[in-house]
Amino acid sequence: xxxxxxxxxxxxxxxxxxxxxxxxxxxRAELPDDLCALLGQKFLERIFYPELLRNSDAxxxxxxxxxxxxxxxxxxxxxxxxxxxxxxxxxxxxxxxPNLRKPWFWRYAVEAVMLxxxxxxxxxxxxxxxxxxxxxxxxxxIGSSLTRVGLAELRQxxxxxxxxxxxxxxxxxxxxxxKLGFRQFKSHLGRVYLSLDxxxxxxxx
Ligand SMILES: CC(C)(COP(=O)(O)OP(=O)(O)OC[C@H]1O[C@@H](n2cnc3c(N)ncnc32)[C@H](O)[C@@H]1OP(=O)(O)O)[C@@H](O)C(=O)NCCC(=O)NCCS
Numbered sequence: 001x002x003x004x005x006x007x008x009x010x011x012x013x014x015x016x017x018x019x020x021x022x023x024x025x026x027x028r029a030e031l032p033d034d035l036c037a038l039l040g041q042k043f044l045e046r047i048f049y050p051e052l053l054r055n056s057d058a059x060x061x062x063x064x065x066x067x068x069x070x071x072x073x074x075x076x077x078x079x080x081x082x083x084x085x086x087x088x089x090x091x092x093x094x095x096x097x098p099n100l101r102k103p104w105f106w107r108y109a110v111e112a113v114m115l116x117x118x119x120x121x122x123x124x125x126x127x128x129x130x131x132x133x134x135x136x137x138x139x140x141x142i143g144s145s146l147t148r149v150g151l152a153e154l155r156q157x158x159x160x161x162x163x164x165x166x167x168x169x170x171x172x173x174x175x176x177x178x179k180l181g182f183r184q185f186k187s188h189l190g191r192v193y194l195s196l197d198x199x200x201x202x203x204x205x
Contacts, residue, residue, distance in 0.1 A: 015059040015061045020053070028040075047084070058074045059074070060150050070142045072146040073128075115189060115191070118189075147180050151196070160198055164195075165193045166191065182196045
């Protein structure tokens with residue numbers, strides 16, 4: 001599938017292990033305040049994304065021939081983050097070491113733990129865990145294409161519902177998901193939660 005309005009066709013394809021360094025770099029550039037990004041490139045590259053890839057229902061990237069310019073990961077493993085923290089706590093502490101004296105790091109860490117503790121029956125199905133598109137390639141339809149192709153894959157896998165949480169302080173992100181058919185169902189800890197009935201999605205790969 002070609003998307004993205006550049007001179008080279010941008011194809012949506014499955015993520016391979018070799019794409020992870022580029023994905024980690026886009027994550028850090030486009031989500032700089034995210035706790036995982038604050039743990040650094042090595043954490044994302046060696047621990048977070050290999051584990052997320054193993055636990056994903058769909059993992060897609062946009063490739064313009066010169067490299068990865070965007071990605072999206074969906075996972076229905078509710079225990080994924082909790083297991084990752086338990087399994088790699090020492091290494092997470094190690095990667096977090098340079099930030100331990102920064103008060104905002106602790107604020108993000110406490111917030112992350114509180115978000116992990118949220119119990120809600122509506123948080124079922126597959127979570128859109130992370131999506132990002134390289135700055136220079138945003139607003140050309142790449143994020144929407146990645147999400148639509150991912151949702152079509154969830155539907156083919158028989159997954160009925162997809163949900164996502166995003167910062168309430170980023171109304172354009174909320175708008176992005178609403179344009180794709182997601183609807184808001186909850187606000188908590190400065191996050192807006194949105195979900196979508198995957199059966200309404202058409203095939204688009
Ligand atoms: C959100 C994101 C993935 C969207 O990807 P994209 O390829 O730019 O999305 P599309 O071109 O398919 O759709 C763009 C639409 O999303 C909305 N949008 C999302 N972020 C926006 C932003 N920063 N500025 C303007 N519009 C934005 C607008 O409605 C926009 O419509 P428009 O282009 O007609 O104005 C991308 O902006 C991004 O990587 N942002 C940084 C990382 C991030 O915030 N990820 C989401 C975390 S929940």
